[in-house]
Amino acid sequence: MKKILDQIRGNKWLQLGLLVGYIALTSLSLILAQRSVAAFLLLLLSFLLLYYTKLPNWSKWAIGLAIMFFILPFSAMQGPAYQEYMDVATLVGIYVSMALGLNIVVGMAGLLDLGFVAFFAVGAYTYGIFATAQANNFMPFGTYPLSGNSFWIFIILGCFVAALFGVLLGIPVLRVKGDYLAIVTLGFGEIIRIVFNNMDQPVNITNGALGLSSIAPPKIFGIELLYSNQIYFVVLFILLFIIFAVRSLEHSKLGRSWKAVRENEIAAQAMGIPLVKTKLMAFAIGASFSGMMGVVFAAKQAFIDPTSFTLLQSINILVMVLLGGMGSVPGVILGAAVVTILNAQVLNELTMWFNSLSTAGIITLPDAMSPVKMQRFFFGALLILFALYRSKGLIPAKNVVYDKRKFLSEKGTKKRLQSVAAPKEDEHDHTGS
């Protein structure tokens, strides 16, 4: 057995073959057994296997994209549970994006934020208010609702509005550190929710606790995107952009300054890193991811109200980051996927299974242990297990490995970086002075 495993570990062609076989098998079983959540999950698991293969990066991406764009939608398409599966996949995409945003704030810059869902809410309301008749109440010009064609612009708007709120939150909040920061951000998250809950008077901007309904669905080339299988692709494109952005930032000047600030503020400043600006950038960029997905969420649900943006949601996103591995991009993606799927599918399935067992009279459960109540219990127990046995996360953060041949040999690098520091003394030969 060990021999076989060693062989698999060493041979990437064998890995490729096994992976393709696995994907074929799981997608086929999903096609044949449409109601089987297990088949769906096993197909999703292929992403994780793909991550651990030794294939070159470009081919990992090629296979991954093929699964996301073709294999997954196609295999799920064949039966009645299609929209359900696509809904879960869409949710996963939304939460992964948010978790990647929070990971910049908490994981990379080391700023504990317990009110992160506020930015998601800001994005959702930005679109919700203007894509319903709501905006007529206070806008002096224009007629509302805006059509679904505006959705695409609102993704970018949501991004910037949320970033702006990130900075607004940051300016007062960054005066405090550590535990206090967590408490202040928690307060901010609640304030945003309560403000949305109460901005129905004197001027009705958010429609208060009643929420906004009939939000215009996204529209492209005259087609309204009403179903999860359509929204899925919108989310997929944004998510891919976010992953690309995060990957670029991670090992850049900015990413390094986040880590420097996280590890030692005094040393970071001594290296010329402005503390406040660097932290604000983390807040703004993290928030912007959430803002974009907030817009998508509002369009997808067609209804939003303040109860979608509670403290529990913020904690949920934080759990994704912690479970996946703080500061680790693949880890956070996995963490967000696991938590979302657990909540949206596995625990529900488990509940239904227990329910059917008890109605069939096979087991009898006292009322206090009814399956619905057990759901949260299982989730909590799982978290405790992970915290105990994988405290650095499912995929702990790794450092980038540089290849010195690359930067030592590259053409055109003969040039030196310009010195912006004070000019060299030309009188240093003078003896004494």
Next chain:
Amino acid sequence: MTILEVEKLTKTFGGLTANKEISLQAEANKITAVIGPNGAGKTTFFNMITGVYKPTSGSIKLRGESIGGLKPHAVAKKGISRTFQNIRLFGPITVLENVLVGMHTHLKAGIFGTIFHLPGVDKEERIAEREAYRLLEYVGLEEHYNDEAASLSYGSQRRLEIARALATKPSVLLLDEPAAGMNPKETADLTGLIEKIKQEMDMTIILIEHDMKLVMEISDYIYVLDHGELIAEGLPAQVRHDKKVIEAYLGKGAAEEQEAEG
């Protein structure tokens, strides 16, 4: 020529006067040492120059320009860099990345350029990586460039702090007890390195150090602090025989004894 000129710098913490009217002049391309017993106020002095502490009173001038009260990152940008007595590396990231952080102010990459890999950004990174690697070669740590900074030995960590400080391309380099915790061989190597930096990089260096052999060997001029006050200054040969200095280090009795002998 004087590059850094400090005049009557004072810092009080509540009732404690950590620095009392300290004046110092650092000459270009020279090594100026600041010595004194523990708690004399040497690190506090560095912290005021680098903007970590705001001076209670007094002035700090770099090439005639006042830099007192500037934020630490602004001081770094002006061309003053430092190492720390209690090592402050970015532990979990790599040795090379630590030096790259030091290049911060010399990199132009903006947020959009970074995200969209605009031309120039990647190239700038390559150049920075190469320069960072060269600095590691300079301090003798190139073999460890992909290691976690925290995994280095104590002596190597101190050298990495020097490489990181050099990455900011300073005109004045402040070293706070760079030899602390080093064995005699490491200290000798370090002495050579500091000399080399002074000569090859035309560096103005201010050095806090307890190792008297090192100080006497490489310093051009020495300031002596005790209880927050400047008690002596002069060339190494002068300071070595200063009565007040011997007193501060060895106590009054010892000073008298030495006088009787000499």
